[in-house]
Amino acid sequence: MTFPFSTDTLVKDIVNKIPKTSDVFKKNRIDFCCGGNIPLSQAAAQNGLNMDSLIKELKMVYEKSKSAETNLEVWTNSDTNTIIDHVITQYHHTTEEELALLSPYVTKVSRVHGDHHPELLKVYELFYEFKKEMIEHMAKEEAEVFPLIRQLAGNTIENRQEAIAMIVELEKEHDHAGEILRELRAVTSDFTLPLDACGTYSLVYKRLEELEGHTFMHVHLENNILFPRYLV
The missing domain is CATH 1.20.120 (Four Helix Bundle (Hemerythrin (Met), subunit A))
Structure with missing residues (x-):
């Protein structure tokens, strides 16, 4: 399944689409609430995070949410x-x-x-x-x-x-x-x-x-x- 976000996607848009990603942002000290109007890449840079690792965490939440949509x-x-x-x-x-x-x-x-x-x-x-x-x-x-x-x-x-x-x-x-x-x-x-x-x-x-x-x-x-x- 294709991950629908990129490093340019705003943090708030990711949470709006998949609310459970808020747990990933909270764990990584990324402000998805008041400070969510910035691209994922900027949020990662501000917090000294590895972009690939962050994307991997978000993909896991996304895949888990999609797998729940069982017929x-x-x-x-x-x-x-x-x-x-x-x-x-x-x-x-x-x-x-x-x-x-x-x-x-x-x-x-x-x-x-x-x-x-x-x-x-x-x-x-x-x-x-x-x-x-x-x-x-x-x-x-x-x-x-x-x-x-x-x-x-x-x-x-x-x-x-x-x-x-x-x-x-x-x-x-x-x-x-x-x-x-x-x-x-x-x-x-x-x-x-x-x-x-x-x-x-x-x-x-x-x-x-x-x-x-x-x-x-x-x-x-x-x-x-x-x-x-x-x-x-």
């Missing part, structure tokens, strides 16, 4: 173990990583702008509720429910009804996570930025919207492809 129809005919492995690597690991990386931005924006934009205080509350629930949910899937589903697939299960009951419980948890995301979208007016939004403010909204999409794909793969095989 889920292919999984309809995949076996259960393949789907579970894919969910863990493509959705659990990436969600855990994004929740950890996004947390300080959400905290910062709510602290700095919350007085003038009280909806950000609600964003903070909802985000951390979502984070807690998803981390617990994914841990339960990996430690308890997915092993039972693997047994169902292999016809080695001792208590089929217990496994089915746990799958139903997962669906309820998915519903609640979806409700939190709907509240986030409502309180942000569909992630619409105010006129005085700074770069970090914009970044938080963009990444929250991406997290929403990522979560919906995660839930779709489980609720609509994996679980129905056993809820009959």
Whole structure:
């Protein structure tokens, strides 16, 4: 896949196109917010960075973001173990990583702008509720429910009804996570930025919207492809 940026691309344009590149810039002490209106080459020079290494880091984030755009129809005919492995690597690991990386931005924006934009205080509350629930949910899937589903697939299960009951419980948890995301979208007016939004403010909204999409794909793969095989 072709990397869509060059050394002449403005830092802010890279973050606008692929918000997760902000983590690369933050790590390398490049100001992508107030100082983002400069070419990548200038940003690298100002910070004494190796241009090739910086491009390599950005390409890795880009390729990872593109690989996530999977056509889920292919999984309809995949076996259960393949789907579970894919969910863990493509959705659990990436969600855990994004929740950890996004947390300080959400905290910062709510602290700095919350007085003038009280909806950000609600964003903070909802985000951390979502984070807690998803981390617990994914841990339960990996430690308890997915092993039972693997047994169902292999016809080695001792208590089929217990496994089915746990799958139903997962669906309820998915519903609640979806409700939190709907509240986030409502309180942000569909992630619409105010006129005085700074770069970090914009970044938080963009990444929250991406997290929403990522979560919906995660839930779709489980609720609509994996679980129905056993809820009959």
